Amino acid sequence: MAQSIYFNAWISRHPGLARGFLILILFAGIAQFASFAVIQAHVISFYGAQPEDISFALQISYAGIIATLPLQFRMVRYFNTRSYLLTAFLAGILLNIGLFSVHDIVLFSVLRFFTGVVTCIIAGCMLIVIFTTIPEPKRMLVGISLFFSLILTSGLIVGLGTAWVVMRMDWTEVYYGLIALQVMAILLCLLIFKPKPAFKPYPLYQTDWYGSFLFMFAAVATAFVMIYGPRQYWFADSLIRYTAVFAAALFALFLFRQATLKRPLIDLRVFRSGKFIFALLLMVLFFGMKDSINLVYGYSVLALGWSASDVVNSGLYNIAGAFIGTFIAAKVILAKKQNLPLLLLAGFAVLFYYHVWVYAHLTPSLSLAELRIPIFLQGFGSGLLFVPITVFCVVSVPQSTGMTAIVICAYARFIAVLNSIAGFYTMQLSYNRQFKDNLQGKLIPENDIFLQRLELYKGLFVSRGYTPGEATGISNMLITKSSALQSQLLTIRAIFLVGAILMAAAFLVLIAFAVVNKIKAAGNKKKMAMA
Structure with missing residues (x-):
């Protein structure tokens, strides 16, 4: 790594330290993507939305990632690495300020999409750079292990910080923590990366921007159908039906372009x-x-x-x-x-x-x-x-x-x-209805077990000073709650x-x-x- 095309001379002599810094930069990049998984109830309350709205806003970030990823592996070979990362982190800071400022769920979802784009730019760049710090025979395996193990556990790691925040202060302070991480990453980028990497820029000509937009809208439409579909009885709802047709048509156009272009975003020969x-x-x-x-x-x-x-x-x-x-x-x-x-x-x-x-x-x-x-x-x-x-x-x-x-x-x-x-939503809905109907069928006066439990609860509440009528009402409520659980x-x-x-x-x-x-x-x- 002494002749690294990315790093300043001093950090090139310490590959272990370089990898550690790269992992910190990567973590700062993906933290905002994974930041709300543990505190969705707070986010729902803040934006006055339904749970499925927040679920869509979280998944639309991943749509931003996968729409950008094929382009990212080309752009990282064209742009100055340090400037590229600094621009991405500055954009991430602006996005966090925007997410903190808006209260409209639609604007929140749009900003979350661009959060996915920024996350992809940083993560894709880090994947390439991490590979260069590892000897050739171990490059793919160790690089993938470092990269994907952090992605696999990032949600819970970020959750440690967000849980600490929501227990002690307003949950929106999470945004300040994310911005602080991004500032730290900017300082690390300035510290370890060369002002101008020692590689020849790879031209961006014949890049399939049109195909990327096709895939972007198809991915967002698919996320909409898969998240809202189960709650609207799938194709019984006209909006879900039309959105599904729209997504299928865009995917078909995207695949057709990839099969016919000389330089496609993805090489369909892999199939x-x-x-x-x-x-x-x-x-x-x-x-x-x-x-x-x-x-x-x-x-x-x-x-x-x-x-x-x-x-x-x-x-x-x-x-x-x-x-x-x-x-x-x-x-x-x-x-x-x-x-x-x-x-x-x-x-x-x-x-x-x-x-x-x-x-x-x-x-x-x-x-x-x-x-x-x-x-x-x-x-x-x-x-x-x-x-x-x-x-x-x-x-x-x-x-x-x-x-x-x-x-x-x-x-x-x-x-x-x-x-x-x-x-999981559909199975929970189906099984829950099935088991609930089965249990409620047993909550009848002819059921000895039900009567024994009801009398036990009534006796307990009467002994605590409740009237027989109040004790019966509370007992029925407890049994209903217990059967739901x-x-x-x-x-x-x-x-x-x-x-x-x-x-x-x-x-x-x-x-x-x-x-x-x-x-x-x-x-x-x-x-x-x-x-």
Whole structure:
């Protein structure tokens, strides 16, 4: 790294310190993207919005990221790196000031989209620069491990700070913390980067700006359909129906352009690889079920009465699991790349056990000591899978396709997260209604258990000085509340059972995939020997 094209001479002599500074800059860049996940209730109150409005505003940031990502890998090779990052962080500061100032949910969503654009500029630039600090044989694996492990855990890391703020002051002070992080990043950029990097700018001619705009509007429309669709009974609502047609038409135009242009944003030849498609399906499944951890956090708030601070503190076990899993995955792959299938099997096995544990042990009175087991397991399983699946995707395509594999992985994550939002909401709605109707059918005078519980509550309240009428009313209210909680717990258990089945299916498919590949390899070896 002594001859780095990006860094000043003094930092080039300390690669470990340089990586540490780069990770801090990267964290400052993605912090504003992940800043509201833990405090959505405060954001909803501040903007006077519905939960789905805030969910859309958060996901539209990811639409900004994936719309910018293909362009970013070209622009980073054209612009002066230090000036490029300084401009992005200054834009981020202005966006935070705007987010703090506006109270309209539409303006908030627009600003969040541009927050995603800024996040992509910083994160994409950091990915390229981090790669240059790592020796060539380990570059892809270690770089991806550093980069994606921080992205995987950034929400909870940022949540530590936001939870501390909301417990002690007005939640909008979070914006000042984000601005302070961005100022720190600006100072680090001035400190470590050369005023003019030692590389020849790569021209931006024939860049598909039109295709980028097509994809941008298609991604935003898709997010709208997937978030608002379940709440509007999908295509029964005309707005959802027209928006879905609009998104499909734009995606079709985008794919047509990519197939016909000489220099497309993404190289569609990657889909000729069966291994890449298989790896992509694994990624979609992984990210689609990864967010089941949010049901655990939601349970801890609903059933156990935890605060945002309690949730974030329990999330430390998840962060620890993710870092340990990522470290093990990177070490195992560096030792022998053929260990990749074993890591995938181990990761899905851990996530299978995590889903089974929650299904088997969920009760209205779990303690933190008990909950830290599934929370850690989810992080550990995710750490074992995240890097191997990403590496599997990247190595399954020719090097001539450039960064297309990473871009399509980002697309897959976006779709998987939207699918999990819509899927978990729909499953909760369906299962909750089913269990609630079943429980309410048993709350009748002919049910001995119901009568015993009602009499127990009435006797307790009468002994505390309530009149018989008041005691009956409060008792009925408590039983109704208890049945609602019970139906929600049964719903979560049902969803985790579905998750366990999907993880088991992935495990079995991976075994079948490995067996088929071995048979093919043995057949090819036999043909070569005969030739």
